[in-house]
Amino acid sequence: xxxxxxxxxxxxxxxxxxxxxxxxxxxxxxxxxxxxxxxxxxxxxxxxxxxxxxxxxxxxxxxxxxxxxxxxxxxxxxxxxxxxxxxxxxxxxxxxxxxxxxxxxxxxxxxxxxxxxxxxxxxxxxxxxxxxxxxxxxxxxxxxxxxxxxxxxxxxxxxxxxxxxxxxxxxxxxxxxxxxxxxxxxxxxxxxxxxxxxxxxxxxxxxxxxxxxxxxxxxxxxxxxxxxxxxxx
Numbered sequence: 001x002x003x004x005x006x007x008x009x010x011x012x013x014x015x016x017x018x019x020x021x022x023x024x025x026x027x028x029x030x031x032x033x034x035x036x037x038x039x040x041x042x043x044x045x046x047x048x049x050x051x052x053x054x055x056x057x058x059x060x061x062x063x064x065x066x067x068x069x070x071x072x073x074x075x076x077x078x079x080x081x082x083x084x085x086x087x088x089x090x091x092x093x094x095x096x097x098x099x100x101x102x103x104x105x106x107x108x109x110x111x112x113x114x115x116x117x118x119x120x121x122x123x124x125x126x127x128x129x130x131x132x133x134x135x136x137x138x139x140x141x142x143x144x145x146x147x148x149x150x151x152x153x154x155x156x157x158x159x160x161x162x163x164x165x166x167x168x169x170x171x172x173x174x175x176x177x178x179x180x181x182x183x184x185x186x187x188x189x190x191x192x193x194x195x196x197x198x199x200x201x202x203x204x205x206x207x208x209x210x211x212x213x214x215x216x217x218x219x220x221x222x223x224x225x226x227x228x229x230x231x232x233x
Contacts, residue, residue, distance in 0.1 A: 079103070079166055089169025093176045097218040102166060102178070105225070109180050109214060110164040116227060121156035121188070123148065133215070133228040151193035159185040159205050167211070174219040177228070182210045208232070 079102060080086040093100050112131055119127035123144045129137055147154065161184045168179030185207055189200035213229035216222075 076102070086166060086169050089171065090166075092171040093169060093178075093218065096171065096174070097176070100176075100218075102169075105178060105214075106164050106166065106180065108225070109178075109212075110161055110182075112214075112225075112227070113164065113180075113182050113184075113210070113212065114158055114161065117158070117186075118156060120144070121154040130224075131227060133226050136227050136230065147190070152190055152198060154188065154190045154200075155202070156186060156188040159187065168213070171218075174217055175215055176218050177213055177215045178225070179211060179213045179229075182208075182212065184208050184210070 076082070076087050076090055079090070090102055115127065116131055118124075119131075120140055120143075125141060125144065128140055132140060161182060163181065163183035165181050166178060167181045168177070170177040185205050187200075187202060187205055189202040190198050192198050209232060211231040212227055214225040215228040216225045
């Protein structure tokens with residue numbers, strides 16, 4: 001291999017491990033460019049495709065022990081206001097996992113969002129399996145199989161991710177769930193084996209809003225968050 005190939009390989013490995021490091025900290029972290037088959041596969045799931053987690057949910061009206069002092073007006077500045085359900089959910093998670101930082105989580109979630117979207121478009125099962133819950137993975141894989149069966153390929157390119165903001169936080173038993181609203185711009189097109197377009201537009205930038213939910217067992221040694229539900233507006 002020439003020197004340029006070695007440099008690009010080293011850079012790719014570096015980026016991959018940086019992303020894993022961000023998602024691996026105790027911080028978590030067009031619609032998703034699903035083609036029509038993907039959107040149809042996810043239709044009908046309750047709660048905007050968020051998979052319910054068993055256990056007793058937090059009651060935002062009940063203060064979480066140990067959070068009275070730290071739950072100041074500045075605690076979640078830039079994320080939410082004091083006294084909101086989101087603030088209550090974040091307080092509950094921090095009470096059980098003092099290392100949790102939602103701002104670092106959002107940084108990781110933004111990277112995971114792009115990585116998952118592109119892996120789905122490329123049919124990269126290995127990457128998806130590491131980042132998705134088993135239920136979401138099965139839904140994604142069924143669409144990938146359908147594309148392969150019909151000899152279709154999907155091309156997706158991000159133009160920008162304009163927003164990644166927390167819109168929900170919940171703690172059920174030892175499982176934390178965080179819901180993020182992503183607003184992005186991307187180009188996506190699906191072609192048949194002859195190159196004819198069957199969905200999307202290679203010349204049009206689409207504005208996409210996705211609502212994704214990530215979960216993690218805070219009692220586990222595994223620090224990674226996984227995607228457990230997807231929805232779109």
